[in-house]
Amino acid sequence: MKSLKVGIIGFGTVGTGVYKVLKSFPNIEIKKIAVKDINKKRDIENFDLSLLTDNPYDIVSNPDIDVVIEVAGGVNPVYDILKTAIQNKKHIVSANKELLAKKGSELFALAKENNVIILYEAAVAGGIPIIMPVKTILSANKITKIAAILNGTTNYILTKMAEQNLSYDVALKQAQELGYAETNPTGDVEGYDAAYKIAILSTISFNKKVDINKIYREGITKITAQDIKSAKALGYRIKLIAMGQLLSDGKIDVRVHPMLVAKKHLLAKVDNATNSIMLSGYPVGDLVFTGAGAGAEPTSSSVAGDILVLASELETTSNPLPQTICRHNEIAEQIDIGDTYNEYYIAINASNNPGTIGIIGTVFGKHNINISTIMQNGINSDNTAEIIVITELGKEFDVQNALKELLKSDGINKIDNLLRVMN
Ligand SMILES: NC(=O)c1ccc[n+]([C@@H]2O[C@H](COP(=O)([O-])OP(=O)(O)OC[C@H]3O[C@@H](n4cnc5c(N)ncnc54)[C@H](OP(=O)(O)O)[C@@H]3O)[C@@H](O)[C@H]2O)c1
Structure with a gap:
């Protein structure tokens, strides 16, 4: 069996998880791992420090590497680094929703030109398989609606507010202490993270490019303990919902905002940091995907899955997974809130x-x-x-x-x- 040679950019929560999973597969050879701070202590048993570099170009310009795993995050400098990787004919596996939501169009066009593919199962809802199902086995469907809980941090905060009658500030503080929320929680609590994910999911589901800047976005910071109490009294739970709809006139309605969700609705029952995606299409009908949307292990399941699928494809073809190539050029006409x-x-x-x-x-x-x-x-x-x-x-x-x-x-x-x- 030929081994697939990979380089990993980023060795934090996801990167270390991916390393631990992939090193047990004999057909995957991890050649190099790029980090920001090469002197940082890495708490991994029997780790060969000579794998590390603080220059990601050691990976993307290395002729001996077939696939680049990008789990560093952010747009700069990762965008330029990945452009170089693609120009050097490397396939990409990324967990970076922000990069794909903001620069996906450019990266996918460049990938097509260079006959490589970009896989990104981990970028939307961590461990839940949704990108590959939509691109492959669900491709016969006309998908018309997505309603989802795509951010674990906000779902955790809203769950604790409801269960323990906490104010937003107290619930956020608890979430930070337990590691569910970052010190600077803006990306999660203001809905940016969910907006990146629904931009990606709507684009592949409706086959039209969704502009992240035209997505209506509202976070959870204005939800009060009284709102949660009133919602409960009326038979609802409050959830941060990411929604995408294909309307009958072909326009697209994509948005992220908190909603009162009726208690009988499946999404109302999704608590703590769990994510859930409801998707409606013809002929399949309604589907629900639920599971862990973040964390080292669930996320590395998706990254490693992309790598293993790619490895088996590259055994037999130099044009792997043609279904995953971005084929839609149409720009979505997004309606105003x-x-x-x-x-x-x-x-x-x-x-x-x-x-x-x-x-x-x-x-x-x-x-x-x-x-x-x-x-x-x-x-x-x-x-x-x-x-x-x-x-x-x-x-x-x-x-x-x-x-x-x-x-x-x-x-x-x-x-x-x-x-x-x-x-
Ligand atoms: N955490 C999750 O559960 C989760 C779930 C799904 C998707 N994601 C996505 O996965 C990506 C990584 O998230 P994470 O939580 O693993 O982040 P993280 O823990 O902050 O790790 C980031 C890693 O990238 C390295 N890095 C940063 N800038 C770099 C650069 N310019 N060159 C080389 N290495 C660089 C850092 O190096 P140092 O170690 O030296 O600081 C660190 O190892 C993000 O796009 C995130 O949105 C995360």
């Missing part, structure tokens, strides 16, 4: 005056928004009350206009939150 239709949860702070609920009903009615539920959370010590409204399906643009008008009405103090609802 204002043009989307949703059911809404709106938390309104109002003075405890007679007629307030009537005002809310009148203003919403004027803007074509039907209310399906209205609930008041008692009366505050300052004689104000939080009124929760759940609407029927309405256009975002109309809802936003209704709220602007509402804020000019007597006794309406502020809109505490607006969230969309999934039943």
Whole structure:
């Protein structure tokens, strides 16, 4: 059996996991590993330090290496490094969602030109196999909808807020102490990470290039303990949902925002750091993929899987996995959030005056928004009350206009939150 010679760029959480898994496969030869700081202590048994380099070009320009595994992260300098690798005819396996969401178009075009492939199973939902299934066995389908929990950190925080009645700040602090959230949590809690993943997943599912900059994105930082409590009382859980839909006119609706998810919905039952992807297509119908979306071991399962598939293909052909080549040139026409239709949860702070609920009903009615539920959370010590409204399906643009008008009405103090609802 011919061995596949690989170089690994990055030797952190994922890189060390991948190293540990791949070293037990006799047909995989790890030639070199690039790191940033060559003097950092590496806590791995029997590790041959001469494998390390602090120059990634030792890997991408090495004629003896067939495949580059990129698990360093970020766009710079990795983008330039991988361009060199591709120009030097190396296949790429990457876990880097940010790079693929921002620079995927350029990298895939370059890969096609150089007759190499880029595999990236680990970039979306860590250990869950979703990229390869969509590209291969599901390719007969017209996929029309994806609704997913793609970020473990935010799901962990929202789960703890719901289970232990914690504020966002306390739940975030606990998640940081337990290693579920980074010291700078912005990429996760503001929805960037989920947006990168849904950009990649929507692009391959709908066969149209989705622009990361046109994805509506809202994180979980404005969710209060009171929102979680009100959602519970109404039969919902709050989750950060990444969504992609192919609309009947061919346009695409891609977004990331927190949603009230009905308790009976499968995604409402996905707790802690677990990820889950619901995908609907014809002829397959509805599918659900659930599992660990991060961590050294689950993620290395996907990276190593890509490597082993590639190794077996390269045994017999110099054109491996033609299904994985990017073939779509069409740019997705992405709709603005204002043009989307949703059911809404709106938390309104109002003075405890007679007629307030009537005002809310009148203003919403004027803007074509039907209310399906209205609930008041008692009366505050300052004689104000939080009124929760759940609407029927309405256009975002109309809802936003209704709220602007509402804020000019007597006794309406502020809109505490607006969230969309999934039943
Ligand atoms: N962590 C997860 O569970 C997970 C899951 C799915 C996907 N991913 C993705 O996998 C990638 C790696 O994540 P990670 O959590 O393993 O990150 P990490 O623990 O921070 O490790 C990053 C590694 O890359 C090395 N590195 C950084 N810049 C470099 C450069 N310019 N040249 C050479 N090496 C460089 C670092 O070197 P030093 O060791 O010397 O600092 C470190 O070994 C990211 O794209 C991430 O989004 C991660």
